[in-house]
Amino acid sequence: MTMIKCITFDLDDTLWAVDPVIVEANKTLYRWLSENAGLFVKCYQLRDFDHLKKKALQRFPDIGHSVTLIRLKQLEIGLEDAGYSHDQAVALSRQAFEVFIEARNQVELFEHARAMLEQLQRAGYLIGALSNGNADVRRVGLGDLFDFALNADGVGKEKPHPLMFQQMLHQHQLRPEQVIHIGDNPHHDIVGAKNAGLWTIWVNRDQQEWPEGDPADRSVICLSEIPDKVAEIAALAAHRATL
Numbered sequence: 001m002t003m004i005k006c007i008t009f010d011l012d013d014t015l016w017a018v019d020p021v022i023v024e025a026n027k028t029l030y031r032w033l034s035e036n037a038g039l040f041v042k043c044y045q046l047r048d049f050d051h052l053k054k055k056a057l058q059r060f061p062d063i064g065h066s067v068t069l070i071r072l073k074q075l076e077i078g079l080e081d082a083g084y085s086h087d088q089a090v091a092l093s094r095q096a097f098e099v100f101i102e103a104r105n106q107v108e109l110f111e112h113a114r115a116m117l118e119q120l121q122r123a124g125y126l127i128g129a130l131s132n133g134n135a136d137v138r139r140v141g142l143g144d145l146f147d148f149a150l151n152a153d154g155v156g157k158e159k160p161h162p163l164m165f166q167q168m169l170h171q172h173q174l175r176p177e178q179v180i181h182i183g184d185n186p187h188h189d190i191v192g193a194k195n196a197g198l199w200t201i202w203v204n205r206d207q208q209e210w211p212e213g214d215p216a217d218r219s220v221i222c223l224s225e226i227p228d229k230v231a232e233i234a235a236l237a238a239h240r241a242t243l
Contacts, residue, residue: 002177002237004199006126007230008168010159010183012133014203015223016107016140025103032099037092039082052078066153068134072097105139110205112224117145119227128168130181132158132188148172159185160192169196180217180233182226190216199233201226 012018030046044052056063056073063069075093080086120127129137129149137146148171152158155167169176176197183189184203191213193200202216203223210216217236218229 002175004125004180004230004234004237005178006128006168006172006174006180007120008128008130008179008181008193008198010181010185010189010203011129011131011135011137011140013184014182014189015113015142016109018107018133018135021104021107024106025100028103029096029100032096036095037079037082037084039084040079043082044078048078049074065132065156065158066134067132068097068101068153071100071134101134101136102139104134105136107135107140109140109142110223112222114142114145116223116226117142120230121145123227123230125230126172126174128172130159130164130168130183159188160195162192162196165193165196165198177237180230186211186216199237201229201233 009015026046026049030041030049034041052074053070055077056070059077060069060073063073072093075096076089079089079092084092117127126147127145129146129151131149132152134151134153137143137149148168150164150168152164155164157163159165165176165181168174169179177199180199180201181189181193182201182203183193184205186202190200190202194214194216200216200218202210202219204219204221207221210219217233220226220229
């Protein structure tokens with residue numbers, strides 16, 4: 001008999017909408033640069049962050065998995081090009097990143113997110129975050145509900161690569177069939193988790209057609225549905241023979 005022991009969540013666009021958060025964080029970052037790095041704002045507008053990101057990825061293709069490293073290099077390149085020395089650019093980019101990451105963690109949870117996580121916690125599940133982004137479950141105010149968190153920056157590969165799922169299983173001595181992964185991205189979350197042998201729940205808030213391959217084991221359009229879907233999968237898992 002297989003028991004479900006652990007529920008893992010993607011974060012951005014699964015528990016909150018990320019785009020408005022990044023828009024505000026970029027504005028906060030640009031304001032800080034206006035006050036602390038005048039040469040930068042003489043050369044670059046707010047909209048130029050995208051151009052600098054492309055430049056960073058062209059120059060450092062091996063950092064593509066890490067939104068944190070991309071952001072630091074993007075700032076460093078912009079600051080150097082604006083006329084700061086390399087050392088000044090590195091120092092300023094680190095300070096600027098701290099301002100950005102503080103704002104980037106000011107998220108507005110989707111309705112029912114906290115209540116749903118509390119319900120799963122009360123049911124005794126280990127709860128983890130598996131994210132390609134750089135939100136911090138503690139800084140967004142969910143540290144009391146998550147037992148662990150992994151992200152692409154720390155792991156070195158982003159989902160759907162199996163490494164994040166494998167590290168989670170290894171660190172918590174779990175078998176794939178004991179874990180349900182929940183996320184919004186069909187490719188990164190659902191296909192990635194299924195390929196690693198996990199159960200899956202697709203958060204499909206916009207009621208899209210399933211785009212690729214085998215669908216998730218269950219799908220929801222509202223986070224409040226997740227505990228019931230977890231219970232359904234747990235019942236299925238209990239009846240599935242395992243070696």
